[in-house]
Amino acid sequence: MLFTGDPVTGKDAEAMGLVHQAVPADQLDAAVRALCDRIKGVPPNQLMMSKMVVNQAYESMGMTNPQRFATLFDGFDRHSPEGKWFEERAREVGYKQAVAERDSGDPLAEGRSKYFSQFDIR
16 A cells, blocks of 8 residues: 555455444444543543553554654655645646546656656656
8 A cells, every 4th residue: 555555445444454443424423422432431541551552562663763754754755846746736637636647657747756866767
């Protein structure tokens, strides 16, 4: 998904364990309310400790820095010539069409992209 931008449905994401639950849009508010009602019944100290365990697991796996880099690189990408091209293109032809063009495999942002000879894969 990261390298290709291939879309994933909510049900696919649920099956992969990327999301807790996929529900139809008209049932989303009720599903969120039900989950919040379950969570609010857990004592706050137990929620806090559970969150600390999750954070510690990420830190132990060395995931703290990758998460920071992901945030940083997302910002770089959005402000790169290609990112600006995509933003403009989405305004011109609509988001769906811009995504289809981005995912087509054809070169993007002609004349704006910068290629580095050691990484040139044109």
